[in-house]
């Protein structure tokens with residue numbers, strides 16, 4: 001049953017969604033082999049209105065294919081998919097008025113025209129009422145700091161400026177959901193911070209639902225409470241960012257400064273010394289366990305000067321998850 005808009009808060013719903021591509025490969029002179037690529041393999045999830053969710057995975061995992069199905073560009077081979085109660089591939093045009101899409105690697109702006117002309121064209125294309133268009137444009141120009149760029153042809157904009165221009169273009173028609181595919185790719189630190197800050201404000205003020213695909217895990221750490229990890233077309237993890245550490249069975253590090261150089265500290269397993277540099281030693285221990293007993297023991301048995309605990313970095317956790325998944329796939 002389709003949900004009535006506004007009654008249920010599930011904004012994006014996927015139920016056993018699959019996408020299989022038929023590919024033909026040349027295997028010899030006049031010989032072709034047909035092969036099926038299962039780009040998305042029975043994926044189910046729900047995203048509530050106003051959520052900001054990270055959708056991550058290695059190259060070729062199926063992220064873009066999912067986004068293309070959510071916009072209606074591709075039709076699922078099986079399963080059920082709804083965005084705002086609409087079946088995207090059946091009613092792509094109707095849905096287009098309710099979604100915004102930004103592809104970091106491509107622009108939707110007209111290359112040779114001044115930025116503002118692209119916006120004027122979108123005003124017409126989306127039939128945005130004049131007052132709403134002006135109000136939205138003013139707000140986006142202010143928030144994304146575009147005032148000095150409006151008359152500049154898009155081809156002359158820097159990557160960061162162009163990205164801000166693209167984000168404004170995707171939001172002029174007030175979409176309820178925004179799909180972002182690598183929005184910070186190639187941007188410098190300042191531009192990244194600006195884009196992230198804007199997305200945070202947009203989500204807080206307008207309750208815009210955001211699905212964010214990125215290889216930059218700092219985007220996820222700074223913006224998303226929830227993250228979904230996809231690999232080989234399958235959903236491997238769906239939950240809070242913090243939970244990824246447990247799923248990846250990651251480790252924290254205890255950095256210990258001793259009074260002098262000593263042999264590696266004898267720590268109770270599974271804690272162990274992973275590095276020694278002069279009087280400083282690094283011990284790895286499971287992230288899910290408290291550091292207190294280990295700290296107490298070292299303090300009692302060794303001449304301790306200082307210590308600190310380092311959280312696992314998310315890159316390491318995810319790299320480990322992918323590696324484990326790949327290991328299972330071959331075994």
Ligand SMILES: Nc1ncnc2c1ncn2[C@@H]1O[C@H](COP(=O)(O)OP(=O)(O)OP(=O)(O)O)[C@@H](O)[C@H]1O
Nearest residue numbers: 021023037039057058059060061062063064065066
């Ligand atoms: N039109 C297509 N025809 C055939 N195979 C395709 C097509 N589009 C994607 N694929 C295949 O489907 C799989 C998933 O691709 P997809 O582009 O969704 O991955 P991705 O997670 O977005 O990767 P990336 O991070 O590299 O963009 C890959 O094996 C890819 O080669």
